[in-house]
Amino acid sequence: MQTAIKRIIFFAAIIAFWEIGSRLEFWHPLIFPSLSSVFSALVEGFQDKTLIYDLIASFKRLAVGLTISLIIGTLIGILLGKSKTADETLGAVILALQSVPSIVWLPLAIMWFGLNEKAVIFVTILGGTFVMALNMRTGIKNVSPLYIKAAQTMGATGIDLFTRVIFPASIPYVVTGSRLAWAFAWRALMAGELLSTGPGLGYTLRYASDFGRMDIVIGVMIIIGAIGMIVDQFIFQRIEKSVIKKWGLES
């Protein structure tokens, strides 16, 4: 059977179970509202534009946070890749920081920046920076020595060698790093909004929860998941695939 057909049957079964279970009151609607009420909450949210404002607000923060994290991550990664001393010292710290969920920085961020947008953006930046740095570092270290030798015989040295050969050769890792940075930053942003201020998808989620509106909570969760999946599958995976093909890394 084709994947698409399998998926359609699978999702149809879940949806049917969800809706029928709700209608027959297998569980209390307050604990888990029906699909149709989630759907109407979403329609309502888009009609009165609150969800649209939330989306715009969240994406603005993400754009700022992710851009900064990609720039800082790339610079740190290049430093770690080129300098052995930096790798042995700063590299160990980055590796340790990478395993700390960035949301635990929020208390400090609120202390430094106040309970505002800056604190959320700070957490988002931390979410993406380290994973980008580590991928960039691996990319620089994995550049085929053959490319470097070939470039040297053609007169390339120093900065020229770096910008024309080493950096472009590590683009596949830049793409993977960006994809992971996006995923981490997106999670960090949602957590940050949930725990601090709005507007934003995460903030609306908590607001709805305070009023016991589980239909909105589930609706926003669906939006968060859908955006995550769409950006990953339709943007990053496509770029990654074409880069892997072009760079001759297909196995």
Next chain:
Amino acid sequence: MFIEINDVNKQYNDKENRPVDVLKDINLSVEKGQFVSILGPSGCGKSTLLSIVAGLTKTTSGHIQIDGKTITKPGKDRGMVFQQAALFPWLTVMENVTFPLKKEMKKKDAEETALKYLQKVQLGKYISHYPHELSGGMQQRVAIARALAMNPETLLMDEPFGALDEQTRSRLHGQLETIWTETKKTILFVTHSISESIKLSDRIVVMGTKPGIILQDITVDIPRPREEHKKEMLEIEEHIMKYLKKEIDKVVSEELQYANSH
């Protein structure tokens, strides 16, 4: 003499930190415009020697001069072709060939030069292709065009056709011969194929292994095209085989010893 290799030694330390001689007392001079093959079994240091001439590897002692200048680093006077094409996958064929020309030429001039050499290797129609869209033989031809585009005096080739199938290899032999006759480059051609070296070169330098030394310097005096002189080619092949047999046996017995002791 155009290329002078004087008392070149190269040592490196193995895992137990004992010095190993890769090249021992190599002396070789090559005339301008000569096509010289460096032939030997794997591990004889022939690629290391070429890499030293390219300026990519340092000698332990001794030095190399080209046209009176001592080699200290890579330079555009020596074009290098590796066993793998080493094309940059993010650049088109045209951009790959203009890579070494970017600094000293205007874009238009660089592209004209590149096209001239791409046509020489019959790839004039593939300028906007990316390397992954080409076969191995085509990639290697682009690499040759790229090396030639710098207009180097010397062309260094490190088993350039080693990874290709027999038909492609034999076609490229023909193209390389034509290019050499037209451009009069001095070519150092590293190979482990006896027939390839006889087919292409004026002179064959046979190397032995452990340590890497020059065993024989053979002049190949067969008129070109050489396919028409099968008998003479065979005579030289048998002559070289006598020398190389001992060396290959040495490599094999050492590998057996290694396998038995581990």
